[in-house]
Amino acid sequence: QTTLKERVAELIPVELEKVKAVRAEHGSKAFGPVLVDQLYGGMRGLPALIWDGSVLDAEEGIRFRGKTIPEIQDALPKAPGGSEPLPEGLFWLLVTGEIPTQEQVDALSKDWAARAAIPEFVEELLDRCPPTLHPMSQFSLAVTALNHDSNFAKAYQQGINKKEYWGPVFEDCMDLIAKLPNIAGRIYRNVYGRGKLPAIDPTKDYSWNLTNLLGFAENPAIVELMRLYITIHSDHEGGNVSAHTGKLVGSALSDPFLAFGAALNGLAGPLHGLANQEVLTWLLKMQKAIGENASDEAVREYVWSTLKGGQVVPGYGHAVLRKTDPRYTAQREFALKHLGDDPLFKLVGQVYSIVPDVLLQAGKAKNPWPNVDAHSGVLLNYYGLSEMQFYTVLFGVSRAFGVAAQLIWDRALGAPLERPKSYSTEAIAKIFKNK
């Protein structure tokens, strides 16, 4: 059977031809005007990047290589007895655009298990972090330190031909993904005093091992949740802060560990991945303030008080989406199947029926609907993973899949250094003075 690396090698000449043809036919066509407001407005809507793994539609949400979340839930191989897709399959899809066989997915599980060990000095580095250092800072520190053993950095120093870049980058990306469970598990156990890390089981899949390292794998339902979680958080086209950062840093030929370490620092921001922590904090604060089983009126007032305090309602709104995030819907469906009448899940549902109305009335947010982060914490909390400061680490484990897939293609296709043009306000005033 073909391995992922062999398949990528076969696809590279095909992709190079495709890109050549698209550029020859469309290279000189304009996407439309660039408005000065877009420079000041966080570049919203500015077409600026090539990203092959997924494309986001404002109304429909994400498609991974053209497939919606329900479609990949249906099409990707599962674990024995499981019903959620294995993220190994999603990675294969992100990289190749093809649905892998069960055997190919199983081979990836084995390959990643074999690569999972982290260097002793990284273990020590994590063990010496104070438990007060945020898990995301520890995560980015450890991922950056993996650069010590980067195949690409070494090959570059030895004068590798640029046509060959993708090979060691592929190996680094596989190592990166494979090592994240041991890093995440170690951080979790160190910070929350959860005892010693068990060994990776080479007969089990990636999500089972991750869940086991955290100490929860005896419950098959949370293992299934982890498979869904890692799958749906993996990629959200290229413009989001973490994906774009990974691509940008990789474009300087920084190796995948340096590039993804940088991506994690972006994911750690409260307007991006940290929002999953913020949502649970906010829900618990609300519960404390207005009690369990509070009335809709009390919830509505609490939402207004958040807005009036000059804060955002975490988990709501999006820079691109204009409808409920299908990743929210997938998690809600999982919760409906597994969570029963968990009080926090009920509160999440109640908030969903109230917040969009309030945000619309407040009249600022362009999208009043929930995003992925509005639901993830409640699910993890239900299964006993209640330490919300850790939640973004799991988002980060997943986001490595999307960033890694693109880093492989960027180096295979010879993507150039990113270097857009910037202007000062003075320069803009001068340029457009008489226009």
Ligand code: NMX
């Ligand atoms: N609560 C309160 N105000 C909001 C919200 C919200 N959930 N969403 C947008 N706004 C405000 C926003 O702060 C801005 O205010 P101002 O003009 O005073 O600066 C105004 O509405 C217009 O913002 P938009 O153009 O709708 O949103 P933008 O594209 O700038 O930002 C987010 C997108 C996601 C940063 C924003 O919706 C937000 O802060 N949401 C809450 C945090 C969150 O859930 N982030 C997670 C996103 C998903 N992820 O994992 O990365």
Ligand code: MLT
């Ligand atoms: C993501 O998954 O990266 C977030 O939804 C943010 C985004 O797409 O901008």
